[in-house]
Each structure stands twice: as structure tokens, then as C-alpha cells.
Amino acid sequence: MMQDQQDNQTIDMMLNMGPQHPSTHGVFRMELRIDGEKIIDVKPHIGYLHRGSEKLSEGEQYHQIITLFDRMDYLANFNNELVYCMAVERLLDMEPSKRTEYIRVILCELNRIASHLLYVGTIGLDAGAMTPALFSFIGRDRIQTLFESISGARMMHNYFKIGGLKQEVPDDFVRMVKDIMPVIRRDIDQTEKLLTFNEIFLSRTKDIGVITAEQAIDYGLTGPCLRGSGINYDVRKSEPYSVYQDFDFDVPVGLDGDCWDRHWVRVKEMHESLRIIEQAIDKLPDGDVASPLGRRLIRPSEGEVYVKAENPRGEIGVYLVSDGTDKPYRLKVRPPSFCNLSAIQLLLQNSWVADSVVILGSLDIVLGEVDR
Amino acid sequence: MIASTGPYFQDAISTLISLLTLFSFLAVTVLSLVWLERKALGRLQLRLGPTRTGPFGLLQPIADAVKLVLKEDIVPNEAEKVIFWVAPIIVVISAFMLWVTIPLTPSIVVQNLENMGLFYVGAVGVIGILGLVLAGWGSANKYGVIGGLRAAAQLISYEIPLIMVFVSIAIVTQTFNLVEIVNLQSPVPFILVLPLGFVLFFVSGLAEVGRTPFDIYFAESEIVGGPFVEYSGAHWAVFFLSEYINTFAIATLTVLLFLGGWSGPFLPSIVWLLIKIYAVILLIFWIRGTLPRLRIDQLMAFAWKVMVPLSFYLVVCCSIYVFYGLPWWALTVMSIFGLGVVGVIIYQYITAPARKVAEVRERLRLLQMSQEE
Amino acid sequence: MLSTVKGMIQTLSSTWRGLRKPVTKLYPENPTVLQNRFMGFPGLTWDKDIDEPFCTGCMVCIRNCPTQCMTATMKDNPKFADESSKRRKIVDEFEINLNRCILCGICVDVCNFDAIVMTHEHEESGSYRDGSRMKLDGLLEIGGKYQTQSGWKPAPKD
Ligand code: SF4
Ligand code: SF4
Numbered sequence: 001m002m003q004d005q006q007d008n009q010t011i012d013m014m015l016n017m018g019p020q021h022p023s024t025h026g027v028f029r030m031e032l033r034i035d036g037e038k039i040i041d042v043k044p045h046i047g048y049l050h051r052g053s054e055k056l057s058e059g060e061q062y063h064q065i066i067t068l069f070d071r072m073d074y075l076a077n078f079n080n081e082l083v084y085c086m087a088v089e090r091l092l093d094m095e096p097s098k099r100t101e102y103i104r105v106i107l108c109e110l111n112r113i114a115s116h117l118l119y120v121g122t123i124g125l126d127a128g129a130m131t132p133a134l135f136s137f138i139g140r141d142r143i144q145t146l147f148e149s150i151s152g153a154r155m156m157h158n159y160f161k162i163g164g165l166k167q168e169v170p171d172d173f174v175r176m177v178k179d180i181m182p183v184i185r186r187d188i189d190q191t192e193k194l195l196t197f198n199e200i201f202l203s204r205t206k207d208i209g210v211i212t213a214e215q216a217i218d219y220g221l222t223g224p225c226l227r228g229s230g231i232n233y234d235v236r237k238s239e240p241y242s243v244y245q246d247f248d249f250d251v252p253v254g255l256d257g258d259c260w261d262r263h264w265v266r267v268k269e270m271h272e273s274l275r276i277i278e279q280a281i282d283k284l285p286d287g288d289v290a291s292p293l294g295r296r297l298i299r300p301s302e303g304e305v306y307v308k309a310e311n312p313r314g315e316i317g318v319y320l321v322s323d324g325t326d327k328p329y330r331l332k333v334r335p336p337s338f339c340n341l342s343a344i345q346l347l348l349q350n351s352w353v354a355d356s357v358v359i360l361g362s363l364d365i366v367l368g369e370v371d372r
Numbered sequence: 373m374i375a376s377t378g379p380y381f382q383d384a385i386s387t388l389i390s391l392l393t394l395f396s397f398l399a400v401t402v403l404s405l406v407w408l409e410r411k412a413l414g415r416l417q418l419r420l421g422p423t424r425t426g427p428f429g430l431l432q433p434i435a436d437a438v439k440l441v442l443k444e445d446i447v448p449n450e451a452e453k454v455i456f457w458v459a460p461i462i463v464v465i466s467a468f469m470l471w472v473t474i475p476l477t478p479s480i481v482v483q484n485l486e487n488m489g490l491f492y493v494g495a496v497g498v499i500g501i502l503g504l505v506l507a508g509w510g511s512a513n514k515y516g517v518i519g520g521l522r523a524a525a526q527l528i529s530y531e532i533p534l535i536m537v538f539v540s541i542a543i544v545t546q547t548f549n550l551v552e553i554v555n556l557q558s559p560v561p562f563i564l565v566l567p568l569g570f571v572l573f574f575v576s577g578l579a580e581v582g583r584t585p586f587d588i589y590f591a592e593s594e595i596v597g598g599p600f601v602e603y604s605g606a607h608w609a610v611f612f613l614s615e616y617i618n619t620f621a622i623a624t625l626t627v628l629l630f631l632g633g634w635s636g637p638f639l640p641s642i643v644w645l646l647i648k649i650y651a652v653i654l655l656i657f658w659i660r661g662t663l664p665r666l667r668i669d670q671l672m673a674f675a676w677k678v679m680v681p682l683s684f685y686l687v688v689c690c691s692i693y694v695f696y697g698l699p700w701w702a703l704t705v706m707s708i709f710g711l712g713v714v715g716v717i718i719y720q721y722i723t724a725p726a727r728k729v730a731e732v733r734e735r736l737r738l739l740q741m742s743q744e745e
Numbered sequence: 746m747l748s749t750v751k752g753m754i755q756t757l758s759s760t761w762r763g764l765r766k767p768v769t770k771l772y773p774e775n776p777t778v779l780q781n782r783f784m785g786f787p788g789l790t791w792d793k794d795i796d797e798p799f800c801t802g803c804m805v806c807i808r809n810c811p812t813q814c815m816t817a818t819m820k821d822n823p824k825f826a827d828e829s830s831k832r833r834k835i836v837d838e839f840e841i842n843l844n845r846c847i848l849c850g851i852c853v854d855v856c857n858f859d860a861i862v863m864t865h866e867h868e869e870s871g872s873y874r875d876g877s878r879m880k881l882d883g884l885l886e887i888g889g890k891y892q893t894q895s896g897w898k899p900a901p902k903d
Pocket of ligand 1: 799800801802803804805806807817836855856857858859860861
């Protein structure tokens, strides 16, 4: 009898998912302990993309660090540039012109749409549908072409400068943005029709990877992952930065905190972003966008500052300490992806192997930002 | 000597020739399918598909084949060498054996097994599973093992409804002879008589060849190719080949059993058959371009809770039909009734999350309204 | 079921669109149109009036480059001696390691002489590692190409 029982015992299998795996969204490695197809435990391993951005920043001048921020969350470059520029501006105690702020907001919201479009594509791929990815890239490509005509680069823009913009936007900027909006709306709808309410997709994502509101707060989730659990917290609303208080927009909130709710929140956010852009482009004031600092070396007085902003992935915070020289004494980033990823152990427990990629996809991490 | 064994020898020669013809026919078909899949999926996704190799990229599959054959064939150190080598052979042999008895017209067939054509198809089709499991196990890769076991579970589960459909067709037609079955469909194709059978056959056929939404045993985004994960070069090409041959076989069987086979006006019968087969195949590609993938537990639940009971229901219906000698539309009614009932069940089952979503949205709306007040 | 059917119709209509007007463009025949402001590799400009480069080798860009990918040396300008040029010093050697350059455009922002531009050049590839170290003549060549292509003018001095 004893012998029988021992024979029937199963042993757990270790399964290394990543760092070279198509669905870990970069070089992320999960050490899964699985029993059959059930995940018992997971050990996430990060650091494969560590480039030491924070330490590098201590050796760079203030205006050079923008290029490093471009490369942290490489899907939301403008948003990252914005939060860093805001931090230095607060250190210098200066305000950029209204026109600068408006253009920054327009570009950031466009970037949010581009980032969420990529997310919709990748969650489709994770769930096994290949077409949404290709459809969403059409919309993303349009936005990036617009970015290219404004900043000269499709991804690493280096366009926001401390106190202003690198150069005035092209003359037909307003027309271009107005033209692109209905097209983008159609692209979003097209992708969404394929995925959001598809029964198979629903059965793959609804009630999968549930995180309750309390747990989400405990783990420090932000952005769509937190709002998917039903908490109405958006830095743009709760502590408006830049000129976000001028706009009328809603914060979509989910209820159950599962993968589908996180997906739905992101899809709705794209529409809200379009609303913000519409208002901003109507109100776009005239003025100068050049930085009042010109080419002067930036030397903030001694002090420290913490600035936060809402990225597509959540709340990004920048803690900047200046010792009065032309280089920061310390720069610390609170990356939203990293904090969201911390919940992976909780989310993956007792889920299926197949769900692990969907759950990871629904957190929408960018490894460049997790590892910095 | 030769003269004395004359008829036997001639038989062997002619069989050999027809086998070789079959082999080359299937090879050409696979090439065309590879091209068609890439091109169709490309256009579906607003891409171009292959364009560089020849006009419209027609030579792309040949380029693929050359590349695969020339590639280094890597055998992992830890792998069970024998099993690793044998697995693809088992898979491809079962895929080819299936074709021995499938008629393309009454005359174009290697060997029409008069009394057991359908039976043979059902029996031989199962052998391939063994190859997949062995491939997963032999490559000493955890993804491979998971994939192989998934393949076993999935294919065996969906084998049952498939064979039950065969049985119900055999009951209705009173024969196992495929040519006979096609001929019996000349006024009314069986898709009208057995709509339920068609749906069951098509769905379990998709599962049987591992096409989206049932491509679970080699799900690229989860287990990166499952049983095939360690294979490369010519070995992988063999798996690839058998996968496409199986797809083609399922499409052909769908046409033979339900869509009236080669019958059709004006055009020669082989042309009609090919048109119908390619239409079914395009449908398969279209589904692949649209749907996400199910999860393994959902897939199994779908097989055992929906497909298997339905296929038994179908057999019972067919028996009643034959026993009482009812007119053919009675079977249609029963079939559609089953489809309707199960349609409701599936709708309830699969759309449970969807209905929940609707509920959630309702609650959200209420929430917003209360906030506004 | 319903939205699955909707999805199928969606892909059917997209197939129709794909058959008529696919989004993909074939690359070498039909490359993506570069926007005016596209930032490719940096290149040096040529002062056509005096027939010498604008660059004086002042090293401002080199000190501001976030990746330290350039080097330059300056020399006395021979044309300054015969008074055909106002530049006392001129660039002697200039090298950019295009492998390290991150195309950020900071060098263009900081240069006081409008001597460096972000060209539209982006298809440089070589078969050995050092091939991407571009020397002065190469930089002047891609800069000059950009100058003629885009009608680039130095910003008016005030
Ligand atoms: S390019 Fe401009 S900044 Fe750089 S060395 Fe030449 S003149 Fe100086
Ligand atoms: S573009 Fe940036 S990285 Fe490249 S040479 Fe200029 S300053 Fe350096």
C-alpha cells in the first residue's frame, strides 16, 4: 500500500521560460515549477537587459540624460522624456511656455496610443491570434511616421528639451494630427473587433490572473494594472501635471482585476487619449517653444526633487538629487513595469502554463524599463 | 519465372507506379498549400506574402524546401537517438498511408478498399499520434514533453467524434466504400442531410491536424513548437510535410463525405474536387487568420462535454433514420435540432465570460450614474 | 459566437482590402519616404563660398556627445593667412564611430558654426568592424550630399 502511494506520487518539473522565449516580451526569465500543466510556483529572474542607466546618468550632463530616458521604456519615449524634463524644470524652478506644454501633451498621448496598440497586438499573439498584431502595427506605424516628421526619429526622439522643445513643430502639425485621428480611431476599432469581445479570447482572459484591489495596492501596481482592479487612480487626474487639468477626460476602470479587465482598460484609454488630443489641438496656443536656457550649461542649485507622471504602463517617478554641478548627484527611477512585474508570483500561482504568457502579456512590461 | 508470376508482378509494378504518382502529387500539393497559406494569410493581414521568388513568389515553397534540406540536422546530446530519428518517419508514413485509399475520382485512386475504405482512414489516421508523442519524448526537452503529452490528449479526444461521424455515415449509406459514398450524394450532398455531422467533422478535423484555434500542442507562444522544438533541417521538414498532407486529407475527406465529392456540372470531376478541396482549405486558413487559441483544459472540456455526446447523438439519429426508413430531411431536422441544442449549450458555456462582461459593464454604468448624482 | 462571426467578417473584408491595396511596400524598389526632419547619421557641411568645411574643430560637439563617439583635431587655417577665409582654425581630422552614434542630434544642437547636420543617410553597412569609423572626407561627402538634396543653408547670423 505504502509502496503504491509512493509510486503514484508525481514530481514537479522545473521549466525555464526565457530568456529566449517568444512570449516573455524581451529577455525575461521565469523559472516555473509545474505539476502537469499547473504552475505551482514561479521565480522571476530579471537583469538580462541591465544597462546601468541610473549610474550612467551620474556621469552625463543634464541635457544628455534625455537620451537615456528615451531608451528606458522604449515604447513610450515621449512620456519618459516628459517626466525627466519636468523633474529638471522643477529643480531649476522654471516653467516652460504654454505652447510647449500643449505640444508635449499631444505627443505624449499619441505615444500612449502607440504603446497600447502594440500591447493589443502582443496580447493577441500571446493568446494565439496573429492578425491583431499586424493590424495594430498599421496604426502604430502611422503614429510613428507622424513622430518622424516632428522629431526626426521614429522611436528615440530626444525632442523634449529642458524648458522647451528642440525645435518648433512643422507648420502643418495641426493638420497632420487632425488628419491622423480618424484613421487611428478606425485602426483601433479594427483591432478591437478582432479581439476584445471574441469568445475564445474572453475565455482565455476573463477570470485569469485575478488580483484584487487590496493586493494590487499592496504590490504597488499602477496604471492599467491597478485600474483594472477597480481603483480609480490616475496621476493625470489625482495630481495633474503639465496641463492635464485643462482637459476633460475619463479614467476607465475595470472591476475584477483579471487579464481581460486590464485589456479593456487599455483599449478604453486609447479612446480617452484621442479625446485629450482633440481638445489639446483645438486649444493649442501660440507662442515660443524654444527653451529660455538656450545652449547654456544647466547647473541647478543644490536640492532634490521627486516628480511623477502617468506613463502608458503606470506611474513613473523620477527622484533627482543635484549637488550644484552640471551632472546629477543621483538619479533614481521608479519604473512602472518593474513594480507591476512584482505581482507575477501572485498572479501565476495555480494558473495554467498557457496562461502564464497571457498574464505576463497583460501586465505589459517593457524589459528595458524593468532592468534599466 | 517472371512469366509464371506475371499477374502478381504486373500488379506490383502498377501499384508501385501509382504510389509514386501519389507521392509526387502530394508533394506538389504540399508545395501549393505552403504557398497558398503564406499568400492568403499575407493578404488577409494586408501584407504581400512572398514576392521575391519567381512570379508572385510561386517558387517560395521550393526555396523553403531547399533551405530546410540543406540545413544542419542537429540532434541534441541528451536525446534518445533512435526515437528521435524514428518519430518523424512514423508521422509521415501515417500521413501517406492515409492517402492510399482516398479516391480523387472513381478512377484515380491507388487502391479503393471496397469494404473498408472509411474504416482504414479512421484506423491509419491515429498512428501519427504515436510519432508526435515519441518526438516530444525523444528530444529530451521539457517543452517537447509537454507538447507531446498535449498532442496525445488532444488527438485521442478528437479521434472519437471523428470516428463517430464515420460510423454515422456508414450507417446512413450502409457502406464503407468511399466511391460509393460519394455516388450516393449525387442528388443531396450530405452537408444537407447531416449538418451536425459536417460541423463535428470539420471541428474535430481542425483539432486533429492542429490548426488554429486548436494548435495547442505546438503553440508557438507558449511551448515554442512543442514536439518539434528540437528538430531542424530535413527532420523538421518531414513534420512540416506531414502536417500539410494531413490538412489536405481532412479537407479532402470533408469534401468526399459531405460536399458531394467530385460531382458537379460542366467541369471535369477532378477539377470540381480540387475546387471544393481548396475552398475548404481556404476556410481553414481564414479561421487561422482570425481566431486566438484555446487552452488545453478548455479544449479537453470542449471535446468531452460537447463533441463526444453530440457525436453519439448523431449515431443514434442515424440509427433511427435507418431503422424506421424515414425521409432524408427527417435526419436534417434531427441534426439541426442537435446543433441548436448544443449551440445553446456552447453559447452558455463559452460565452459565460462574455455575459459576465456584459454584467460588468452594466454595473459600471450604474456606478458612473451614482457618481454623477 | 457572435463576435467570432464578426471577427471572421472583419478578416474577410481585410482580405479584400489586402488584395486591392496591401499596406506592405517592397523595400528596395519602394522605400519608405523619409520625412524632412529625419535624423540619419551626422555629416559635416561644406562652406561653398570659401570652399572649406564650416567645422573649426572646436570640440564642443565632442564634449557634448553622450556616447563619446567622435574625435577631432584642429589646425591653423592656411586660407586665413591669405585672408580668403575668416576662420582662424580649421578642422584637421574628424572621426565619428557610427556604430556608437545613437543619432540623438545633440551635436547639431550645440555646434556654434552650423558645421554638423543630421543627414538622411541611414543605410551604411560594412563587412568589417572598423568600416563604420567615418573619417573627415566621408563625413563631408554625406554632409555635402545632404546639403544639395535638401537645400540646406546655414542659419543667418545676427
Ligand atoms: S562640428 Fe561644430 S562643434 Fe563640432 S568641432 Fe566642428 S565646429 Fe565644433
Ligand atoms: S548624434 Fe549624438 S551620438 Fe551621434 S555623434 Fe552626434 S551627439 Fe554623438
